[in-house]
Each structure stands twice: as structure tokens, then as C-alpha cells.
Amino acid sequence: MNIVELLSVAWQGILSNRLRSALTVLGILIGIASVITLIGIGEGAKQEAEKQVQSLGVNLIYIRPGQVSSMGISMGQGNAPTLTYDDAVAIRENCPAVKEVAAQYSQSFQVQYGEKNTMTQVNATEPNYPDIRNFYADRGRFFTKRELDDAARVCIIGDTVANDLIGEGNPVGKQLLIRGELFDVIGVMEKKGMTQGMDMDDQIFIPLSTGYATLFGLNQVTGKTVRNILAQSKDGEDWQAQFQITNLLRLRHNIQNPEEDDFMVRTQVDIMQTAQSITGVFSLLLGATAGISLLVGGIGIMNIMLVSVTERTREIGVRKALGAKHNQILAQFVIEAVLISMTGGILGILLGVSGSHFISNIAEWPTVVTPISIILSVCVSLAIGLFFGIYPAKKAAMLDPIVALRSE
Amino acid sequence: MSNVIELKDVWRIYNEGAEEPVYALQGVSISIRHGEYSAIVGTSGSGKSTLMNIIGCLDRPTRGTYMLDGIDIENRSDDELATIRNKTVGFVFQQFNLLGSMSALKNVMLPLVYAGIPGKERKIRAELALKEVGLENRMHHRPNELSGGQQQRVAIARAIVNKPSILLADEPTGALDSTTASEIMDLFGRLVKEGMTVILVTHDPETASRANRIIKVRDGKILEDIAMGTVS
Numbered sequence: 001m002n003i004v005e006l007l008s009v010a011w012q013g014i015l016s017n018r019l020r021s022a023l024t025v026l027g028i029l030i031g032i033a034s035v036i037t038l039i040g041i042g043e044g045a046k047q048e049a050e051k052q053v054q055s056l057g058v059n060l061i062y063i064r065p066g067q068v069s070s071m072g073i074s075m076g077q078g079n080a081p082t083l084t085y086d087d088a089v090a091i092r093e094n095c096p097a098v099k100e101v102a103a104q105y106s107q108s109f110q111v112q113y114g115e116k117n118t119m120t121q122v123n124a125t126e127p128n129y130p131d132i133r134n135f136y137a138d139r140g141r142f143f144t145k146r147e148l149d150d151a152a153r154v155c156i157i158g159d160t161v162a163n164d165l166i167g168e169g170n171p172v173g174k175q176l177l178i179r180g181e182l183f184d185v186i187g188v189m190e191k192k193g194m195t196q197g198m199d200m201d202d203q204i205f206i207p208l209s210t211g212y213a214t215l216f217g218l219n220q221v222t223g224k225t226v227r228n229i230l231a232q233s234k235d236g237e238d239w240q241a242q243f244q245i246t247n248l249l250r251l252r253h254n255i256q257n258p259e260e261d262d263f264m265v266r267t268q269v270d271i272m273q274t275a276q277s278i279t280g281v282f283s284l285l286l287g288a289t290a291g292i293s294l295l296v297g298g299i300g301i302m303n304i305m306l307v308s309v310t311e312r313t314r315e316i317g318v319r320k321a322l323g324a325k326h327n328q329i330l331a332q333f334v335i336e337a338v339l340i341s342m343t344g345g346i347l348g349i350l351l352g353v354s355g356s357h358f359i360s361n362i363a364e365w366p367t368v369v370t371p372i373s374i375i376l377s378v379c380v381s382l383a384i385g386l387f388f389g390i391y392p393a394k395k396a397a398m399l400d401p402i403v404a405l406r407s408e
Numbered sequence: 409m410s411n412v413i414e415l416k417d418v419w420r421i422y423n424e425g426a427e428e429p430v431y432a433l434q435g436v437s438i439s440i441r442h443g444e445y446s447a448i449v450g451t452s453g454s455g456k457s458t459l460m461n462i463i464g465c466l467d468r469p470t471r472g473t474y475m476l477d478g479i480d481i482e483n484r485s486d487d488e489l490a491t492i493r494n495k496t497v498g499f500v501f502q503q504f505n506l507l508g509s510m511s512a513l514k515n516v517m518l519p520l521v522y523a524g525i526p527g528k529e530r531k532i533r534a535e536l537a538l539k540e541v542g543l544e545n546r547m548h549h550r551p552n553e554l555s556g557g558q559q560q561r562v563a564i565a566r567a568i569v570n571k572p573s574i575l576l577a578d579e580p581t582g583a584l585d586s587t588t589a590s591e592i593m594d595l596f597g598r599l600v601k602e603g604m605t606v607i608l609v610t611h612d613p614e615t616a617s618r619a620n621r622i623i624k625v626r627d628g629k630i631l632e633d634i635a636m637g638t639v640s
Contacts, residue, residue: 001521016509318505321466322566323494323522325487402466405505 001328010335013308021340024304028344028384029351031294032377036352038290039373041359042283044366049275052195053268057133059099061241062271063091063229063249066262082262085208085224087252091231094248097241100232102126105211105225111204112177113165120161121203122178124211132232135200140172140187143207151209156187160201178204181214238267297344298384305337305392316396317404330397337389338382345381349374411475412573412605413440413463418472420458420628432458434628435472440607440621442573445600447608447616450625457578459625460609464497464576465489477573494522498567502579504559506551512538512562513547519570537565541595557588564595574605581615593618 014021065082088103106123127145130136143154155178162171166185174185183206192200206215212224233241245265249255253262309316316329353374356367420433432455440446450456461467462474465481468489474481477496484492493499506515516534525533538547541561551559560580567575577596581589597618600606610616624632 001524005521012509314505315507318507319518319522320490321464321493321499321505322519323490325490325522327487328522402461405466405501 001331006328006331006335007339009332010339013312013332013336014339017308020304020307024300024340025344025347027297027300028294028341028381029297029348031290031297032345032348032381033351033355034293035287035290035380036349036369036373036377037355037359037367038286039283040352040356040367040369041365042279042286043368043370043373044360045282046276046279047368048366049279050272053272053275055134055192055195056268056271057135057230057232059233059235059238060132060268061098061231061233061238061245062264062266063087063231063245064264064266065228066264081225082253083226083229085226087249088226088229090248090252091229091245095231095241095244097233097237097244098231099234100128100132102129102132102230103208103226103228104129104230105208105216105227106203107216109179109215111161111165112180113174116165118161118164120158122206122211122215123203124206124208124216126208129205129230132230135192136190137187138190139170140185142187142205148207148209151213152207153181153183153210153214154186154207155183156189156205157185158189158199158201158203159191160199161204162188178206179215233267238269242267294380294384298341298388301337301340301385302388302392304340305333305389306395308336309333309392309396312396313399313404313407316399317401317407320399320401321405326397329399330393333393333396334386334389337393338385341381341385341388342378345377348381349377352377410442411439412442412444412477413438413607414473414475415439415462415469416473418462418469418474420455420462420467421470424470432628433462433469436625436628436630437472438623438630438633440574440605442605443600443603444621445596445606445619446621446623447610447619448623448625449610449613449616450631451611454625455628456609456611456625458628460576460578460607463574463607464499465493490522494519495570496573498570498572498575500560500563500567500575500577500580502582504551504556504563504583506559506562506566508551511548511550512543512554512565515551515562516566516569519566523570534565534569537569538562540568541565555588556584557591560584560588560592561595564592564599568599568604574607575599576607576609578609579611579615580608581612582610589615 063083085103088101091098092101102125104123104125106121108119109122111118111120127143127148130142136142137156140156142156143152147154155176157171165176166174171185171188175182176185177183189201189205194200212218218224231241231245242265249263250258250261255261319329353369356369359365360367415436415438418433418436419431422430422432436459448456448459458467462469465476468481468484476492479492479496481492507518513531513534516537517530520530520533535544535547538544541564543558543561543565546554546558551562554562580596581592584592593615596606596608608615608619616622620636622632622634622636623630
């Protein structure tokens with residue numbers, strides 16, 4: 001008996017109870033489709049997170065103030081006024097692995113243009129910010145070193161701010177009020193969208209010196225406090241840069257015990273790893289959920305095959321009387337189970353792929369169906385058919401022909 | 409003529425070694441020659457079904473030897489017995505035992521599938537066998553589209569398609585009305601004339617009377633073994 005004959009015998013078995021076979025196929029179909037779709041969603045989330053981290057900039061290093069505990073109560077990360085403009089200057093001068101540094105101080109202010117006003121984030125920084133963040137002015141220009149030194153009252157507005165306040169027409173050359181202070185709009189930033197949960201287009205950039213002079217004032221203890229310092233390492237030297245910055249800041253802040261660090265230095269790789277570990281857990285959870293439905297589908301196959309073997313005991317007896325060998329009966333029922341699971345698997349892949357596209361389009365959520373998840377699905381449905389088919393098939397093959405022929 | 413079946417002192421004991429063993433066969437010896445038309449008769453519980461199972465290689469003797477067409481059945485594995493059944497024994501059952509999802513032709517082809525005969529030859533031989541039983545016009549019907557007599561003819565075609573050494577018929581007319589039963593018995597008579605060895609297993613004296621030899625079984629032993637000559 002060759003494989004074609006075995007297949008046709010098994011196919012006959014499936015056709016002999018169409019509704020039941022179709023329902024069993026459905027169990028596997030749903031399982032495989034949910035695996036494909038949910039892994040697609042998880043994979044999409046992962047790639048989206050990676051894309052966002054990439055969009056932060058190139059070779060980016062984030063330096064943020066650490067946590068301040070006041071009488072045992074944590075004030076939350078990044079709230080301590082421990083980083084200063086002088087730290088940024090020191091990093092620029094003393095860390096050979098660092099290419100660029102831009103200090104940032106940001107705060108929300110009321111911004112007014114004509115009759116309209118809005119609340120937005122004012123980000124005071126330095127002229128090399130666009131290079132570090134890979135985020136440039138689209139119309140007009142960013143401010144210059146000279147404007148920083150002069151504490152010029154210039155600003156570059158984000159796309160959202162431009163639409164909200166100025167609407168139609170070119171914003172460049174217009175004037176607006178930030179907390180009552182007059183600023184010249186010299187540029188509009190390119191549209192960037194959301195990055196790390198923050199709308200990059202809903203902010204206004206001004207020179208850091210201007211910020212201190214007109215909006216923030218100086219901190220009485222530390223002088224020019226900064227919210228964070230962005231640094232860019234030289235290519236391939238992010239670890240060295242991180243090390244140099246950490247040592248420098250410990251020296252400047254008189255810290256001997258690393259556990260008492262009042263700052264955090266995180267490279268883009270660190271941020272990427274955090275993002276990946278989060279999306280990894282996400283994918284795993286989705287995959288596990290889908291896996292359970294697949295398991296249920298497999299148990300469905302076993303159940304139906306057991307019923308089928310019981311119902312067809314006499315057929316098995318006849319086949320044995322006519323000369324069917326143990327392995328031929330075994331193969332007949334295993335192949336039947338595998339055919340059911342593979343049919344479910346292939347239909348499930350089709351449904352899963354189209355389901356992923358559907359979710360992408362409707363929910364605007366990126367889903368990625370990788371060839372690996374398709375190959376994996378085919379293998380898994382094959383394995384399910386084999387695993388859950390072998391026991392019922394063995395039961396059939398072991399039947400005593402005399403007993404089987406006598407059964408009703 | 410040589411013997412196709414040779415049972416020597418065959419015992420079949422169920423639950424041997426247990427507290428209450430069942431002696432289904434107790435030292436049965438039978439020889440059946442090629443081309444002989446015999447009937448094994450007995451009431452239910454007489455041991456005739458056990459005897460039939462052993463002759464048909466569905467079961468093995470607990471003790472004693474059984475030679476079927478020169479093959480010693482002792483110490484054969486299940487798969488070897490399956491091959492012997494496939495090549496040597498044609499079964500006809502009371503309930504026909506056709507597979508309902510297949511056409512008459514496919515049913516008749518089934519033993520040839522397990523014999524490993526290629527598809528084309530299989531079809532030709534199955535068609536010939538169906539012609540032999542007079543069903544050449546019903547080849548593509550399913551069993552539920554055929555009458556009882558036609559179904560039994562399909563079963564007989566299936567039994568003879570692989571040219572077995574013996575045809576073993578278990579109550580072949582038990583599920584048929586008397587007219588149809590008579591037609592089926594005529595068919596067996598014709599097969600015997602063509603040289604087939606036919607063994608009927610029945611409790612019905614009228615069916616048995618068609619055979620040339622009647623082997624009466626009771627309590628697992630041969631009670632009588634009467635040759636009726638060649639009158640048919």
C-alpha cells in the first residue's frame with residue numbers, strides 16, 4: 001500500500017462523517033489562526049518598539065537625575081535637581097568617547113498667538129539637539145550657537161503647535177507669547193509623532209540660556225539645573241561613553257558608593273533591551289493563550305478519533321480479516337488525524353494572515369506575520385495530528401479481528 | 409488429491425491456567441481436500457465458530473497443529489496471519505460486512521489493496537469477480553443501494569477476487585429470504601464446480617445439505633463426519 005492509497009483511505013474516513021470532521025478541523029483552524037494573529041500582534045509591537053527606540057537618535061545616551069529620597073519617601077525618578085548645566089559642560093570637555101552633548105530643561109507653559117492660546121511643553125536646549133535626536137527643522141531653521149550665547153528670544157515650534165496656534169500660513173517670522181514673553185518663530189520642526197509615549201510635535205524649542213533668563217530662573221542651590229542631558233557617543237563607543245560619563249558624574253557629585261548615584265546613564269541599547277523585554281513578555285503571553293486554544297483543538301482531534309475508532313470497529317475487523325496488517329490500520333487512522341489537523345492548520349494560516357491584515361487596518365496596530373510563524377504553524381499542526389492521532393490509531397490497530405467482527 | 413486443510417488434535421482453550429478454563433475445542437482433527445464442498449454444523453456454543461476462526465486464521469490453536477495449503481500456522485505473528493488470510497482465505501459473513509462508504513467495485517478491490525496489487529490490475533480483477541457473481545451492472549452502487557442478495561454477491565466477489573485456497577462462509581444465507589438464499593447457494597455450487605474449496609459454517613440443516621460433506625461439531629469435538637458422495 002503506497003502513501004497515495006493510504007491518503008485516499010484516510011480521506012474516505014474523513015468524508016464518511018463530514019460534519020464531525022469539519023467541526024474538528026474548526027478547532028485546529030481557530031487555534032492556528034489565533035497563534036498566527038497573536039504572534040503577529042506581538043511581533044508588530046516588538047518592531048514598533050524597536051523603531052521608536054531607533055527614532056530617538058543615533059548612539060544616544062540619556063543622562064537623567066536620580067531618585068531623591070526625602071525621609072524615606074521616594075520622590076520618583078528624575079525629580080531630583082541634581083544635574084546641572086555645568087555637568088553637561090564637563091561631560092563635553094572630559095569624556096573622549098562622547099561626540100555631542102545637549103542639556104535640556106523643559107516645562108509646560110501657556111503659549112499665546114493672537115486670540116488663540118494653548119498649553120505646551122517648552123524645551124530649552126542647545127543647538128546640537130537636532131543632530132543628537134535626529135530631529136530637524138522642516139521649515140525655517142533651528143537656533144544657532146550665537147543665539148544661544150546671546151540668549152536670543154527665538155523659538156522653533158512643533159508641527160502640532162503650529163497647527164493649533166497659527167493654522168494656515170507660514171509660522172516662520174510670526175511672533176508668539178510664552179508665559180507673556182515675546183518670542184520670534186524662526187522654524188517649524190518636522191512631523192515625528194509619538195516617541196516613548198510623548199508627542200514629539202507638541203513642543204516648542206528655545207535656547208537654554210533664554211529659558212533660564214526669561215522662563216525658568218535659576219535654582220538657588222545648584223544654579224542652572226537641567227532636566228536631562230542628551231549625549232551622543234562616537235560610533236561603537238557607547239559603553240565607553242557610558243562608563244566615562246558615570247565616573248565623571250560620580251567625581252563631580254562626590255559619590256563613593258555606586259548605590260548612592262544621584263543620576264542615571266542609559267544608552268540606547270539599554271532602552272532597547274527594556275523595550276524588548278516588555279514586548280517579549282507581551283508576545284509570550286499572547287503566544288501562550290493561542291497555544292492553549294491549539295491544545296484544546298488537539299484534544300478535540302483525539303476525542304473524535306476515539307469515537308471514530310469505536311464506531312468503525314466492525315470496519316477495522318473486516319479490513320483485518322481481508323488482510324490489513326497492524327501498521328496499515330495504524331497508518332490509516334494516524335493519517336486521518338494528520339489530514340484533519342493539517343487541513344485545519346492550512347486554513348488557520350490563511351485566516352490568521354488575513355486576520356492580521358484586518359487588525360492592522362482596523363485598529364491601526366502593526367502586525368507582522370513572519371515566515372517562521374507560518375512554517376512553525378505547519379509543523380505544529382502536523383505534530384498535533386501525530387501526537388493526538390497515535391493513541392486512537394494504536395487502539396484501532398490492536399483490535400482483535402474476531403472481537404471487532406462481532407461488534408455491532 | 410492433496411489436503412488443503414489439515415487439523416491434527418487441535419485444542420482451543422480460553423483462560424488456560426485460570427480457575428475455570430473454557431475448552432472450546434478438544435482435540436479436533438479434520439482433513440479437507442482441494443475442491444471439496446463441506447459444511448461445519450453445530451448449535452451455538454458447540455465450538456463451530458471457534459473452529460471457523462482457526463480455519464480462517466483469525467485465531468490460533470492453543471495446542472495441536474494446523475496446516476493450511478501447506479503452511480504451518482503455528483508460531484505465526486499477527487501480521488503473518490494477516491498476509492495468510494489475504495492470500496489464502498476468502499471470507500463470506502452472515503451480515504455481508506461490506507464497507508458502506510465505498511462502491512461495490514471498491515469493496516471488491518479491498519483485498520487486492522492489502523495484497524499490494526497495482527491499481528489497474530486491481531480494477532480489472534475486481535470487475536471480473538463481480539461479473540462472476542453476476543453483478544457487472546451494479547459495480548458502482550453503494551451497498552445501501554443493493555438488495556441483501558446483491559450485497560452477499562458483492563461479498564462473495566470480494567472473497568474470491570484474490571483467488572484464495574478456501575472460501576469460508578459463515579451462515580451465508582442467515583440474513584436472506586429463502587429464494588435469495590437458494591440463489592446464493594447455487595452460486596457456491598457453481599464455484600465448487602469451477603474448483604473452489606468451499607466450507608460452509610451453519611446451524612441450518614437445509615443449507616448444510618447442499619454440501620458434499622457434513623462435519624457435525626458438539627461440545628468442542630467432532631460428532632460426525634459424513635461424506636455424501638459427489639451428489640450435488
